[in-house]
Amino acid sequence: MTTSTKTRTRFAPSPTGFIHLGNIRSALYPWAFARSTGGDFILRIEDTDVERSTQAAVDVILESMAWLGLDHDEGPFYQMQRMDRYKEVLAQMQQQDLAYPCYMSVEALDALREKQMAAKQKPRYDGTWRPEPGKALPPVPEGVKPVLRFRNPQTGVVAWDDKVKGRVEVSNEELDDLVIARPDGTPTYNFCVVVDDIDMSITHVIRGDDHVNNTPRQINIFRALDKEPPVYAHLPTVLNEQGEKMSKRNGAKPxxxxxxxxxxxxxxxxxxxxxxxxxxxxxxxxxxxxxxxxxxxxxxxxxxxxxxxxxxxxxxxxxxxxxxxxxxxxxxxxxxxxxxxxxxxxxxxxxxxxxxxxxxxxxxxxxxxxxADITPSEADRAQHISDAVRPAIVSLAAKLASVAWDKTSIASAIKEVLAEHGLKMPALAMPVRVLVMGTPQTPSLDAVLATFSREKVIERLKTA
The missing domain is CATH 1.10.1160.10 (Glutamyl-trna Synthetase; Domain 2)
Structure with a gap:
């Protein structure tokens, strides 16, 4: 994992189901940007959802990218294999007072949210366990393992110039202190993404706009770690043919x-x-x-x-x-x-x-x-193969038995039969196509017959 000034993009899918066209487009653009600028394209598998992630889904991601020729320069890196690195950064953030333990129970959080919603307020964590100078924290409850929360800035705005959406600004007052580690110590998605993007020197993040709400939180973590965030481009959703968001639930195909x-x-x-x-x-x-x-x-x-x-x-x-x-x-x-x-x-x-x-x-x-054998439909046989045309088909089979087997000679044989029987081309060509190909519509008849073996053509003509 190197630091570089050149373009470095990434595709970071979650292997929780098959990959569809809406997902793979989020691989195509960062791949294309890396290739068009002489940069690197990194593949990262975000497999921290252990219950839903499967190796089969990883295999389909790799297979789909290989089929489309979306080759990666580094990876695949798996987040589950980087846990030691995440825990190292979590410990560093605690030491630097960038994160703190929060002992608020799920029940207390739910009650807080209900109270805020009843008061028509945006539901958010209220900072009960956020240490501040002169603030007395509640007593630590026995037997409760805390989550770790990021100390989000409480004033100012977080802003970025999105390559798709333009200037985006969010007030820090809108953002509460994000949980960055669960009670068992496992890190959360928004935290892991930032550490990965720093370690992999990602310069441009090109992803779906369902991640826009994560971006201000991630930018604040970047800045807290004294790192400049990458350039962001949030892609609009891909809709299915019914105008709904493309998803596995809405019938998207792998x-x-x-x-x-x-x-x-x-x-x-x-x-x-x-x-x-x-x-x-x-x-x-x-x-x-x-x-x-x-x-x-x-x-x-x-x-x-x-x-x-x-x-x-x-x-x-x-x-x-x-x-x-x-x-x-x-x-x-x-x-x-x-x-x-x-x-x-x-x-x-x-x-x-x-x-x-x-x-x-x-x-x-x-x-x-x-x-393989063909069986013309009864409707095509009835429409095109009549008693009137059968003698001409017999004549053609006889001529084809002895001519040189090439397009020009076959064309001459067909013309001779037409002249002998007083027929126009469609009157003979359509039944011959039905007998030989199983359909009345084909490219040039002489070219089609020349591509068959002589024996197969004569055998099929004899079924008239």
């Missing part, structure tokens, strides 16, 4: 599910980047362009709403732009889940069909027809 559904990591980065940041009107951009353009000055102030249709459109644009060689292994993975082993033809298949697809799953649906 990030890894988008991988299973055939989305591309670069497309996800592109889409997520636009959920709260913009570069003019640019909608589609590469990862390299994003890092070149990214800064904190163009973060949006209003909540962004997730839109799966828009995500699919962005993914489709990235699919189209992706090289067939790079796409084929991803489609092969999708086919493997169906028990289908692809071959070297898959590269050409991707080239033929990618313009029609918005995910690698959709592309695998097309590719499957080249490797």
């Amino acid at each position: 990030v890894t599910q988008f991988r299973e559904e055939g989305f591309l990591p670069d497309a996800m980065v592109n889409y997520l980047a636009r959920l709260g940041w913009s570069h003019g009107d640019d909608e589609i951009f590469s990862r390299a362009q994003f890092l070149e353009w990214f800064n904190l000055d163009h973060l949006g102030r209003s909540a962004a709403q997730f839109d799966e249709a828009k995500l699919r459109w962005v993914n489709a644009q990235h699919l189209k732009a992706m090289g067939d060689d790079a796409l084929a292994p991803l489609v092969a993975e999708q086919l493997a889940k169906r028990g289908i082993v692809a071959d070297e033809r898959l590269v050409a298949i991707c080239g033929l069909f990618k313009d029609r697809c918005d995910t690698t799953v959709a592309l695998a649906n097309w590719a499957a027809a080249f490797y």
